[in-house]
Amino acid sequence: MNLLYNSTRNTEKKVTASEAVLKGLAEDGGLFVPEYIPKLDVTMDELKTMSYQETAYAVMKQFLTDYTEEELKHCISSAYDEKFDTEVIAPLVKVGDTYHLELFHGATIAFKDMALSILPHLMTTAAKKNHVTKDIVILTATSGDTGKAALAGFADVPGTKIIVFYPKGGVSRIQELQMVTQKGGNTSVVAIHGNFDNAQNGVKAIFEDRELEQELADKGYQFSSANSINIGRLVPQVVYYVYAYAKLLENEEIAPGEEINVTVPTGNFGNILAAYYAKQMGVPIAKLICASNENKVLFDFFQTGVYDRNREFKLTSSPSMDILISSNLERLIYTIAGQDAAKDAELMTQLKENGVYEITDQMREKLNDFAGGFATEEECSAAIRRTYETTGYVMDTHTAVAASVCADYRRKSGDEKKCLVASTASPYKFIHSVMTAIDEKYASADEFQLIDELSRISQTDVPRAVEEIRSAPIRHHRECDADTMKDTVKEILGV
Numbered sequence: 294m295n296l297l298y299n300s301t302r303n304t305e306k307k308v309t310a311s312e313a314v315l316k317g318l319a320e321d322g323g324l325f326v327p328e329y330i331p332k333l334d335v336t337m338d339e340l341k342t343m344s345y346q347e348t349a350y351a352v353m354k355q356f357l358t359d360y361t362e363e364e365l366k367h368c369i370s371s372a373y374d375e376k377f378d379t380e381v382i383a384p385l386v387k388v389g390d391t392y393h394l395e396l397f398h399g400a401t402i403a404f405k406d407m408a409l410s411i412l413p414h415l416m417t418t419a420a421k422k423n424h425v426t427k428d429i430v431i432l433t434a435t436s437g438d439t440g441k442a443a444l445a446g447f448a449d450v451p452g453t454k455i456i457v458f459y460p461k462g463g464v465s466r467i468q469e470l471q472m473v474t475q476k477g478g479n480t481s482v483v484a485i486h487g488n489f490d491n492a493q494n495g496v497k498a499i500f501e502d503r504e505l506e507q508e509l510a511d512k513g514y515q516f517s518s519a520n521s522i523n524i525g526r527l528v529p530q531v532v533y534y535v536y537a538y539a540k541l542l543e544n545e546e547i548a549p550g551e552e553i554n555v556t557v558p559t560g561n562f563g564n565i566l567a568a569y570y571a572k573q574m575g576v577p578i579a580k581l582i583c584a585s586n587e588n589k590v591l592f593d594f595f596q597t598g599v600y601d602r603n604r605e606f607k608l609t610s611s612p613s614m615d616i617l618i619s620s621n622l623e624r625l626i627y628t629i630a631g632q633d634a635a636k637d638a639e640l641m642t643q644l645k646e647n648g649v650y651e652i653t654d655q656m657r658e659k660l661n662d663f664a665g666g667f668a669t670e671e672e673c674s675a676a677i678r679r680t681y682e683t684t685g686y687v688m689d690t691h692t693a694v695a696a697s698v699c700a701d702y703r704r705k706s707g708d709e710k711k712c713l714v715a716s717t718a719s720p721y722k723f724i725h726s727v728m729t730a731i732d733e734k735y736a737s738a739d740e741f742q743l744i745d746e747l748s749r750i751s752q753t754d755v756p757r758a759v760e761e762i763r764s765a766p767i768r769h770h771r772e773c774d775a776d777t778m779k780d781t782v783k784e785i786l787g788v
């Protein structure tokens with residue numbers, strides 16, 4: 294029996310997993326959700342000795358039921374290979390009294406690689422299964438991490454092209470160099486004269502342009518999306534929570550059945566939602582601790598039941614969490630509304646029209662699995678410095694938000710359960726903020742000057758991704774105005 298998917302805003306129309314992966318977003322604007330969360334059908338004892346790839350199969354087969362065993366195993370082995378700099382794919386490192394699950398060992402040294410290295414394979418497999426013969430064109434607007442991870446994932450994947458738009462001047466120097474040096478005959482990178490919102494709105498407008506869709510179809514192309522609302526990004530993220538628990542057990546850090554807490558540095562709510570799904574699959578997780586930076590919309594939501602995006606947008610040193618609309622939260626809203634699509638649609642309309650909504654008391658009661666916290670810029674820097682001074686371990690700014698919130702939660706709640714921290718980026722990626730947190734003397738240094746210094750003080754090798762951009766030739770020079778994005782896409786595709 295296939296597990297089917299429906300939109301959070303309409304439970305009538307069902308699609309298969311592969312159809313949901315291909316579509317990305319439902320036509321009514323809702324997000325695809327599985328009809329129910331499947332239970333693990335292997336025991337923790339069995340999971341304990343499994344490799345990352347074996348765990349990925351055990352988890353993903355429960356969700357992506359219309360993929361054959363052969364198809365899914367092929368997707369997994371093509372994704373989790375030597376692109377990662379460690380065989381274990383997601384290492385678990387004990388840092389002080391917490392366990393860091395390092396999700397940054399892939400091609401672009403941020404956790405987006407965990408899902409974006411497999412999404413292209415899930416998508417091209419889905420295209421074959423559904424007899425799609427057109428080439429898939431991935432359009433992505435990025436504020437940094439997603440764009441590069443998507444480029445790396447889709448580069449030279451047959452049957453696909455990828456075009457990434459980023460705001461000129463709106464990403465870190467390392468992030469920009471990572472993108473403009475991207476290899477692959479099917480990749481294009483365009484700097485737009487505007488901010489991230491302009492880029493995102495431009496991409497949305499292109500997706501909604503029915504005339505362009507037809508022109509493209511005539512040339513053998515169709516658009517798709519690689520952003521984090523695609524179920525093909527969410528499901529692969531469930532894997533590493535199952536894997537981490539099994540490894541804690543194998544290493545005898547926890548006893549069989551022992552509950553742990555999980556803290557996740559959160560922006561779009563995708564990563565923590567995956568942890569919630571892992572819990573529902575049967576992993577003994579007690580609290581899911583949602584860590585925000587100073588853009589603390591989610592913290593306020595967990596405190597009050599009111600989601601309010603009407604506030605000042607703050608630029609922080611954890612830019613991948615600088616978000617006021619957490620798209621994936623809609624999946625949680627749908628769940629706590631008792632899978633009531635009408636209620637979900639009503640709240641999402643309020644969010645769109647007024648920027649605010651309030652959930653019912655009954656819905657709030659179902660949020661008990663979650664705790665919210667946030668860290669200020671000072672708290673984030675202090676966590677980096679303190680951890681370095683006491684353990685020698687250097688973490689990135691996003692992970693530091695989570696580490697700070699985790700410690701704060703422990704102190705305030707007295708909850709002494711062991712805690713897993715999702716470590717979402719390599720410190721090399723946000724090197725300037727990280728090094729300055731450790732010592733003010735680095736504040737005036739150039740990012741590239743700091744690379745060897747970080748390697749020295751943390752006793753870690755410079756990641757391949759950073760080594761590469763030091764000398765890689767720039768391959769992408771294209772720039773355009775925000776209002777000429779459509780023409781740029783047509784030019785790139787020769788339409």
Ligand SMILES: *Cc1c(COP(=O)(O)O)cnc(C)c1O
Nearest residue numbers: 560561562563564613691717718
């Ligand atoms: C994207 C990102 C996050 C936020 O993850 P969500 O799934 O959007 O909540 C946190 N840290 C880093 C480094 C990221 O790139």
